[in-house]
Amino acid sequence: MTRRITNGRGVLIAVVAVVLAALVVLALTLGGGRDPGTAQPPPAQPVAVVPTPEAQSQDAVAALPKSEPVSLDIPKIGAHSSLIPLGLNPDNTVEVPPVTTPLQAGWYTYAPTPGEIGPAVVLGHVDGNHQKGIFFRLKELAAGDRVSIGRKDGTTAVFEVTKVHQVPKKDFEGEGVYDDTAGPELRLITCGGVFDRNAHNYVDNIVVYARLVQA
Incomplete structure (x- = not known):
């Protein structure tokens, strides 16, 4: 009786071992020999990063050293002017060129000079003294148009x-006109929109944003 029980257990163990071995073989066959719970994803393939034309152009133009701007030229709108320095009014607003000479543009001396890293600022009137101003047609500019600034060191930005x-x-204030920039940029500013006769001023500003592409 004891021997039969012992022999029966031996047979059972042998059968279980065979079944387990068969299951392991089957699992390895179906699973490719990998544990799905610990398998690592295939390594990511490297992706070539192609800079946009804007990034390529910006990266290709190095910032210029400080040099006062002396002239402005915007062929598309026929705007050509020397540049006078502008500071701050007593109320801390930015000065503008004299309204009696509306064809005169000026540059803001507390900003970077055109070509330096940061936003250089040039201001001009839309009109004044019963005449069209230097920036009368500023709102006609569009992306891709060119603006040239002659500098005192003889270079042109x-x-x-x-x-x-x-x-x-x-x-x-919330437009971020004077905010820092990663590269050399330019802001052209004038008045626009509806003329408020009570305030004797326009209600809007026209702001042109530009980046250095040639020096």
Whole structure:
């Protein structure tokens, strides 16, 4: 009796071993020999990063050293002017050229000079003294148009327009016109929109954004 029980257990163990071995073989066959719970994903394939034309152009143009701007040239709108320095008014607003000479543009001396890293700023009137101003047609500019700034060191900084915004003057602070930039940029600013006769001023500003593309 004892021997039969012992022999029966031996047979059972042998059968179980055979079954387990068969299951292991089957699992290895179906699973490719990999544990699905610990298998690592295939390594990612390297992706070639191709810079956009804007990035390529920006990266290709090095910033210029500081040098005062002396002239402005915007062929598309026929705007040509010397540049006078502009500072701050007593109320900390930015100065503008004299309204009696509306064809005169000026550059903001507390900003970078055109070609340096950061946003250089040039201001001009849309009109004044019963005449059209230097920036009368500024709102006609569009992405891709060129603006040239002659500099005192004899170089010319050429900028390409990226966008044109018409901004209510009450919202101008939030427009980020004077915010730092990674590369050399330019801002052209004038008045626009409806003329408020009570305030004797326009209600909006036209702001042209441009980046250095040639020096």
